[in-house]
Amino acid sequence: xxxxxxxxxxxxxxxxxxxxxxxxxxxxxxxxxxxxxxxxxxxxxxxxxxxxxxxxxxxxxxxxxxxxxxxxxxxxxxxxxxxxxxxxxxxxxxxxxxxxxxxxxxxxxxxxxxxxxxxxxxxxxxxxxxxxxxxxxxxxxxxxxxxxxxxxxxxxxxxxxxxxxxxxxxxxxxxxxxxxxxxxxxxxxxxxxxxxxxxxxxxxxxxxxxxxxxxxxxxxxxxxxxxxxxxxxxxxxxxxxxxxxxxxxxxxxxxxxxxxxxxxxxxxxxxxxxxxxxxxxxxxxxxxxxxxxxxxxxxxxxxxxxxxxxxxxxxxxxxxxxxxxxxxxxxxxxxxxxxxxxxxxxxxxxxxxxxxxxxxxxxxxxxxxxxxxxxxxxxxxxxxxxxxxxxxxxxxxxxxxxxxxxxxxxxxxxxxxxxxxxxxxxxxxxxxxxxxxxxxxxxxxxxxxxxxxxxxxxxxxxxxxxxxxxxxxxxxxxxxxxxxxxxxxxxxxxxxxxxxxxxxxxxxxxxxxxxxxxxxxxxxxxxxxxxxxxxxxxxxxxxxxxxxxxxxxxxxxxxxxxxxxxxxxxxxxxxxxxxxxxxxxxxxxxxxxxxxxxxxxxx
Ligand SMILES: [Ca+2]
Ligand SMILES: [Ca+2]
Ligand SMILES: [Ca+2]
Numbered sequence: 172x173x174x175x176x177x178x179x180x181x182x183x184x185x186x187x188x189x190x191x192x193x194x195x196x197x198x199x200x201x202x203x204x205x206x207x208x209x210x211x212x213x214x215x216x217x218x219x220x221x222x223x224x225x226x227x228x229x230x231x232x233x234x235x236x237x238x239x240x241x242x243x244x245x246x247x248x249x250x251x252x253x254x255x256x257x258x259x260x261x262x263x264x265x266x267x268x269x270x271x272x273x274x275x276x277x278x279x280x281x282x283x284x285x286x287x288x289x290x291x292x293x294x295x296x297x298x299x300x301x302x303x304x305x306x307x308x309x310x311x312x313x314x315x316x317x318x319x320x321x322x323x324x325x326x327x328x329x330x331x332x333x334x335x336x337x338x339x340x341x342x343x344x345x346x347x348x349x350x351x352x353x354x355x356x357x358x359x360x361x362x363x364x365x366x367x368x369x370x371x372x373x374x375x376x377x378x379x380x381x382x383x384x385x386x387x388x389x390x391x392x393x394x395x396x397x398x399x400x401x402x403x404x405x406x407x408x409x410x411x412x413x414x415x416x417x418x419x420x421x422x423x424x425x426x427x428x429x430x431x432x433x434x435x436x437x438x439x440x441x442x443x444x445x446x447x448x449x450x451x452x453x454x455x456x457x458x459x460x461x462x463x464x465x466x467x468x469x470x471x472x473x474x475x476x477x478x479x480x481x482x483x484x485x486x487x488x489x490x491x492x493x494x495x496x497x498x499x500x501x502x503x504x505x506x507x508x509x510x511x512x513x514x515x516x517x518x519x520x521x522x523x524x525x526x527x528x529x530x531x532x533x534x535x536x537x538x539x540x541x542x543x544x545x546x547x548x549x550x551x552x553x554x555x556x557x558x559x560x561x562x563x564x565x566x567x568x569x570x571x572x573x574x575x576x577x578x579x580x581x582x583x584x585x586x587x588x589x590x591x592x593x594x595x596x597x598x599x600x601x602x603x604x605x606x607x608x609x610x611x612x613x614x615x616x617x618x619x620x621x622x623x624x625x626x627x628x629x630x631x632x633x634x635x636x637x638x639x640x641x642x643x644x645x646x647x648x649x650x651x652x653x654x655x656x657x658x659x660x661x662x663x664x665x666x667x668x669x670x671x672x673x674x675x676x677x678x679x680x681x682x683x684x685x686x687x688x689x690x691x692x693x694x695x696x697x698x699x700x701x702x703x704x705x706x707x708x709x710x711x712x713x714x715x716x717x718x719x720x721x722x723x724x725x726x727x728x729x730x731x732x733x734x735x736x737x738x739x740x741x742x743x744x745x746x747x748x749x750x751x752x753x754x755x756x757x758x759x760x761x762x763x764x765x766x767x768x769x770x771x772x773x774x
Contacts, residue, residue, distance in 0.1 A: 211446035244446040255329035262428030267456035276370040290431040291369035297420035310363035343383025460537035461488040486531035522550035554622035667706040
């Protein structure tokens with residue numbers, strides 16, 4: 172309802188004011204030599220600064236203040252609730268005071284004659300420190316007044332946000348937020364439903380000013396004017412004269428502009444109308460380049476290849492607006508974003524290390540490049556099990572050699588872990604990543620290998636199924652008896668070869684000189700020293716017998732007729748048996764140095 176009332180009230184008064192202003196502008200006392208910075212028909216060239224803190228935002232969401240052309244003036248309004256009240260300055264981005272002696276003025280008409288609709292002019296604005304000096308009107312209520320105040324846009328506390336801090340009377344005593352101090356009565360001639368011109372003049376402090384306030388930086392005079400029915404401009408206020416010790420804003424940070432606030436924490440609406448921002452002793456305001464930083468991805472992130480990488484940047488321009496943000500990988504432009512939030516999806520990044528930057532360009536062509544963010548796009552490793560082979564079978568207690576072929580296209584393999592289902596069997600960190608898996612019990616197994624590359628990316632092999640079966644038969648017991656004829660060894664069954672060694676901790680077991688596979692006992696002679704015996708299961712040889720002859724540098728192998736594969740190997744204890752191509756039941760090859768073993772396999 173409040174908004175509706177404000178709008179309807181203004182509709183009547185604004186029409187009247189616009190007509191008057193057409194005649195009034197040239198009569199304003201400061202018009203000669205002053206620069207018209209903004210005539211109310213556009214917001215171009217105006218930059219915005221508002222309270223940095225809104226204690227209500229977390230619960231109620233953000234509040235915003237807007238400025239838009241409306242019938243030759245700029246209408247300003249607030250949406251959302253703010254605590255402290257949302258104070259905003261729209262300052263000139265292109266024009267600034269050239270030193271600390273200048274005059275600035277702006278027109279303000281409250282949308283409604285209410286204490287919440289406050290506006291005026293701001294000078295001495297320091298865009299780096301986010302503070303400045305304002306002259307505004309409170310057009311209604313028992314504290315109605317024209318007010319000079321300092322505004323700190325970074326403050327959380329309403330008493331700091333707008334106060335009489337840094338303002339002093341001409342005798343050097345601190346000013347207060349009271350009528351007769353930094354405030355003045357509205358005066359009988361002020362018409363709250365008419366446009367008024369708010370003027371701040373900053374002059375160099377006099378010797379007397381320095382005497383009473385050693386660090387004084389300016390004398391501030393505040394006046395309010397209105398144009399009467401005869402087109403005569405009259406001062407409608409009591410002049411407020413103060414000293415300030417706010418530091419003179421440095422060149423580049425010094426600004427001036429329109430000011431407005433909806434002075435309530437419990438509602439919001441149309442604040443009023445701003446127009447005719449003028450100033451003297453001004454020049455071109457240097458462009459402040461934008462700021463930008465990459466907020467995503469985080470430095471050091473490693474992405475798998477084929478991942479879509481979201482690039483995000485925070486870019487702001489303190490005296491204008493950010494027009495473009497360009498994202499780069501090294502010198503390669505990845506894409507350009509023209510609207511906040513500045514976010515770009517980067518697809519199909521090849522595996523490599525990348526130096527990401529983002530460059531923001533503002534509305535005056537100033538640009539800034541962000542700090543570099545290093546990321547890595549990593550190709551995944553590959554792995555497959557080469558041993559054991561699929562569907563291999565073993566007898567328990569089996570010892571199975573686990574081996575893989577593991578590769579990383581853009582780095583190296585740092586480890587390979589082997590699993591039976593989800594059960595880890597062991598991890599190997601050294602090439603060739605072979606693992607001897609021992610005491611494997613009888614059952615079926617689904618083996619996988621997981622390879623991890625040097626950047627922590629993993630790949631898992633296809634499963635290899637194997638079977639471990641129970642051994643058939645049981646080992647015989649051997650009894651050892653001393654007899655007058657020697658040592659009687661009895662094991663009771665046939666099919667075992669007796670073996671001997673003299674040191675259990677070293678050396679090889681060697682077959683007893685007698686073939687014991689057809690025996691179940693044997694008496695061996697006494698011997699000095701220690702002897703150890705064991706039985707090794709060995710089936711009685713059956714099948715065909717190979718005949719191997721050497722003649723004229725040729726090895727000739729033959730065997731009885733039958734369907735057999737001939738195989739050979741060079742080391743009986745290592746390597747694999749290799750199939751040989753035989754014709755009929757004979758085979759020949761040239762004799763070479765070294766050993767050569769042959770066997771027949773019945774397919
Ligand atoms: Ca205008
Ligand atoms: Ca800028
Ligand atoms: Ca890799």
